[in-house]
Amino acid sequence: MIDCYNRIYIMERDMARVVSIRHLILGLLIQQSMSGYDIKRSLKSLSWLIDSPSYGSIYSALRALREDGLVTIQETPCQDKSPRKVYTIEDAGRQALREWVGQPAAPDISLKTFVMHLILAGSFSHTGLIAHLQQRRSQVAAHHTTLKQIAETVDGTTDSGQRLTFDYGLTLATAELAWLDRMLEQSSQQPLPVEVVQGDGVALAA
Amino acid sequence: MIDCYNRIYIMERDMARVVSIRHLILGLLIQQSMSGYDIKRSLKSLSWLIDSPSYGSIYSALRALREDGLVTIQETPCQDKSPRKVYTIEDAGRQALREWVGQPAAPDISLKTFVMHLILAGSFSHTGLIAHLQQRRSQVAAHHTTLKQIAETVDGTTDSGQRLTFDYGLTLATAELAWLDRMLEQSSQQPLPVEVVQGDGVALAA
DNA sequence: CGTATCATGTAACTAGTTACATGATTCA
């Protein structure tokens, strides 16, 4: 894992907590059992914020999760309708999610990744979630600062692409910082009621 | 392209204007010639908003663009330093970008895709850009409405993931709508000074 | 002189998309 110059490569993404749609599905199923179609729809409601995954990836992720024994299927017939295939998370799935949550977070995550983490917020411990919000805060704050500088120098240029992009970024960064501060303040006064993922009756803190 | 039920499939992504890193690079190079490293860095400044592409994808996109004759390389030696490879867009590249810009836009784009379009704003015609902003506005507005409804029903639940996600989404949607309205208003009063991509002296409107 | 960062790539892999395929249910 170290090159001839003894510099450390890797470990950036490799070991870091990266959300795949597998984790996302696990996170949704921990809240409640649902079908592949339901999963698609529930992610669709955030489609303007994140590129929501296609059926192809959802169903194949579901198959993989089933093969690994992390979820199970129940064919639930509703009256005389054709039965829906409802997926339920198993203890192994909860365990896997807990392990994943315990991994170190990547320092530099995108908005999409942050949203995906947010969806999984219920799977984090209170402190884990706070840490995550704080990390995002410092990241956005840093970009806010540089963006502000760039926006000023770029203000007079004819390049509308650059101007619009930086202005847009600045607007969102400002709004996001305010939100993060509000959340962080709220959580210091009264803990956000997060439920820690439970395996077999034992709550684990991250 | 039509199935046995005569329903139209496809055309959703297929024909729609989808930004790949190839277009993004072309859009950056139309503003000014730069090296692969420069491209990486200029996209890195938006890394909190979008997952910025890796060197691997940038350099291979650059190779593909070169093979297609859309860009050329100049090895520019700076003094006695080892020369940097600066990529410059060719007329064929401008033409390709113009064609891409002329395609219909996908109705349902994510924030990431929107940012990528914004970076390419200079390659759109004035009306094209306005249309794009309006489309995004109506999309975000729709999601804002549904999000607001969901947020209310979800407000009392213990599920912090859902609450946080929807609250976050709502905050960003509000900020984005305000920004879009401001831009749209500005552009109706005095046109945003966008430059239409020019091929051989003839400006094309979308 | 050693570390950081500038700078450019490639090979192997994998995650996810697109298009294909099918059929049931709902509703105007």
Added chain:
DNA sequence: TGAATCATGTAACTAGTTACATGATACG
């Protein structure tokens, strides 16, 4: 009765990532 949407998948592909590889330059 036809269209929309509910619902579940698969095969082929492709875009993009990770890890590998190398070397120059800047700076303290």
